[in-house]
Amino acid sequence: MKTVLSAIQPTGDMHLGNYFGAVQNWVRLQEEYKCYYGVVDYHAMTMPYDVKKLRTNTWDLITNLVAVGVKPENLFVQSLVPEHTELGWIFNCFCSYGQLTRMTQFKDKSNQVNDTTKESFISVGLLDYPVLQTADILIYKADYVPVGKDQEQHLELARDIAHRFNTQVGKEYFVLPEPLYTDTPKIRSTADPAKKMSKSAGEKHYINVFADEATVRRQIKSAVTDSGDTPVGTMAEGVQNLFELIKASGWRKEYDELMVQHHDGTLKYIDLKQVTADALVQLTSGFIAKKQEINADKRALKDQIKQSSSEIRKRAQQTLKEVKELIGLLNV
Numbered sequence: 001m002k003t004v005l006s007a008i009q010p011t012g013d014m015h016l017g018n019y020f021g022a023v024q025n026w027v028r029l030q031e032e033y034k035c036y037y038g039v040v041d042y043h044a045m046t047m048p049y050d051v052k053k054l055r056t057n058t059w060d061l062i063t064n065l066v067a068v069g070v071k072p073e074n075l076f077v078q079s080l081v082p083e084h085t086e087l088g089w090i091f092n093c094f095c096s097y098g099q100l101t102r103m104t105q106f107k108d109k110s111n112q113v114n115d116t117t118k119e120s121f122i123s124v125g126l127l128d129y130p131v132l133q134t135a136d137i138l139i140y141k142a143d144y145v146p147v148g149k150d151q152e153q154h155l156e157l158a159r160d161i162a163h164r165f166n167t168q169v170g171k172e173y174f175v176l177p178e179p180l181y182t183d184t185p186k187i188r189s190t191a192d193p194a195k196k197m198s199k200s201a202g203e204k205h206y207i208n209v210f211a212d213e214a215t216v217r218r219q220i221k222s223a224v225t226d227s228g229d230t231p232v233g234t235m236a237e238g239v240q241n242l243f244e245l246i247k248a249s250g251w252r253k254e255y256d257e258l259m260v261q262h263h264d265g266t267l268k269y270i271d272l273k274q275v276t277a278d279a280l281v282q283l284t285s286g287f288i289a290k291k292q293e294i295n296a297d298k299r300a301l302k303d304q305i306k307q308s309s310s311e312i313r314k315r316a317q318q319t320l321k322e323v324k325e326l327i328g329l330l331n332v
C-alpha cells in the first residue's frame, strides 16, 4: 500500500471551500492508502499569531477533521512528533538559502506581514517553513502528497532536498514524493462569486461546515446568481458555484435534472437555491451531530490523539535513527 501524507495549519474555522477542496479528499484517500494527516501547529507559528488561541485552534481543527470523517488513528499533531523539527534542522543543511528566498509563498506572506501588521516582523521560521514541510513529508517516506497548486513549489523543494540528501549519502534512501492532484472543486464566495470562498474576505464570504440550518439556508438564499450581463450560452459564476456545491454534496440526480433545465432555459434560480440548501443542510447536519458526539467526551478524543501521535511517532523515530546513521551523527 502506498503512503499519503498531508497536513493543514490550525487556523480558525473550516469552511465549505476547505472541505470540498481538500478535506473531503483526505477522507476518501483513507480507503486506498496508508494515510498520515498532520495538524501542523509549528507551521502556524511562522506568521504573527496569538499565543492564547493556538492550542484551542489545534483542538478545534482536530475535532472538525474527525467530525467530517478523518480517522483519528491517521491524525497526528506535529509538535507531539518532535522528530519533524529535528529532521527539519538536518534538512536545513541540505537546502540553500537562495532557494528559500525564491519561494513565492515566502514572498507573498512576507509582503502580507508588512501590509497587515504595524511592525514588519518577518520570522526566520517563515523563510524556513518549506524545509520543515519537507521533513513532514519525507519522515514518513510518503509516496504521494495531496496538495493544491499553491504548494507545488514546496513539493518540488522536498524532492530537491531528498535528491541532494540521497546523493550525499550515496544511497537512494528517501522516496521522491509526488504531488497527488485530484479533481477537487474550487468553491466561490456565494456573496461575491468573483472571489474564492475564504475566511480572509470576511464573514459573508464563507459558509462554515458546522453552520446551523438557518444560517446555511440564509446564506444560500442570498447567494448572488446572475447579474444579468452574462453572455448567452454561458453560465454565470454564481450559478456555476451553486451547481458545484450540489455536485460536491453528492446530489448527482438533482444536479443532472437542474442542468437539463438550465440548457432548456427553464431553470428557476429559486429552485436551484432550494436544492443547494437542502443538499448542504443534509451534509452539515450529519457533521454537526458527529461534532456534538465528540464534544460530549472531549477526554476520549484527547486520549485518542495522544495515542495516535505516539504510534505515528514510532515511524518518525525509525527514519530519524536511520538518517543519523547515514550522515555521521552519533547514534548510541
Ligand code: AMP
Binding pocket: 008, 016, 017, 018, 019, 020, 021, 022, 147, 148, 185, 186, 187, 188, 196, 197, 198
Ligand atoms: P487555507 O486555510 O486557505 O490555506 O486552505 C486550506 C486548504 O483548503 C487548501 O488545501 C486549499 O486548497 C483548500 N481551499 C481553501 N479555500 C478553498 C476554496 N474556496 N475552494 C477550494 N479549496 C479551497
Ligand code: TRP
Binding pocket: 005, 006, 007, 008, 009, 040, 043, 132, 133, 136, 137, 145, 146, 147, 151
Ligand atoms: N504548507 C501547507 C499549507 O500551507 C501545510 C503543510 C505543512 C503541508 N506541511 C505539509 C501540506 C506537508 C502537505 C504536506 O497549506
